[in-house]
Amino acid sequence: MITHVIWDLGDTINTSPHEGLDRKPLYEYPEVQLRLHVKETLFRLEQMGLKQAVLSNTAYSDSEMAGKMLEKLGVGHYFTFVYATQSELEEGKPQKPDPEVFDFMMRKLQIHRSEAVMIGNSWDNDILGANESGIHAIWLTNQEIAVRRNVTKKVQTPPWIIPVHDVGNIPDALGLLMQLP
Template sequence: MDTIIFDVDDTLYDQTIPFKKAFRKVIEGPFTEEEIEKVYIASRKYSDVLFEKSQRGELPLLDMHIYRMTAACQEIDLSLSDQKAIEFQEVYLEEQQKITLFDDVEKLLELLLSRNKQMAVLTNGGEDHQRMKIEQLNLAKWIPEDRFFISGSIGHAKPKKQVFQFIEEKLSLDKSKTVYIGDSFENDIIGAKQVGWHAIWMNHRNRHQSDESIQPDKIVSHPKELLDVFSPLNPLL
């Protein structure tokens, strides 16, 4: 592969860490790690469902934050007030400002840089919020500033074809030598495959594959496996 493009959330770093810290700080109760993980996964599901409406301005961002958290908590039979959902979001944002790369992802970025691979980032979200994460992860150490693509500033979001085609044009990509790495099957894998890119599914949450007609080129269950994928002996390269 000549070009490797990364998702950010729960691909380059463990998104459950800031989520779980915020949950423990804001929501009282003897919750198990498994219960909080279930709430996290549900919150991502509801976030994906509502993201397009929020991006189009049909749903205020605050309302999306409230709904995704209150609905997610209902999946463990926990009734959460709107005020608590707002408080959670505020603390969650504070914790996101402390995120760090997966150790093995950092090694991968170093490896790809040493091989002069073109790297980029494509992430869904608001410009300011996602930019904060990019800066906190210090991604500019490996990836030039003009290769950070955020849906909020592009006007289209994954899995729409337009956002992938936008990047193709900007970077003059060769589809056959481009691979996208992300944790969401619906947004990342379907999005990349429908425009002819290669796709690696970082399925470290053991999520269900929602469409068997679309297959990722590789599935990994741990960031360390990405290092093996980009070994010179791997036929994907």
């Protein structure tokens, strides 16, 4: 039974800094804004009784800084736990798609993999990482934000991957996953 939704940040919940990687705290970038339909979707998922968390690869921003950005954007109260890896500039530090990072999230949330769904825009980091860790995933496939480098790696099923074009489609995709035995 799905109880938790784990969100990526950059280009999933919020827009990314113009320079790509965060080289200062995420909350200091004026151009970082919520993506379209995010606030309504977070509210709908809360109404569905789902708990929500964040797992995001970051360069400079730690979990507290990522949380401050979410507060600044008016959505911080939706998340029970925020984890930013601070790994994009540090060789060898665990980050998505490493199963170690997904295992860490499951321990912190005190849930089993079958209770989680990962939502993200990166096929390689968010979706394959979740899939290889036994976690369902919803992939944002909108061409403006979707990232896919690995086109040959096979996925395992289950867990299931549902593609959606827009954040606003996530509640319906979750509804489908929640009907699975």
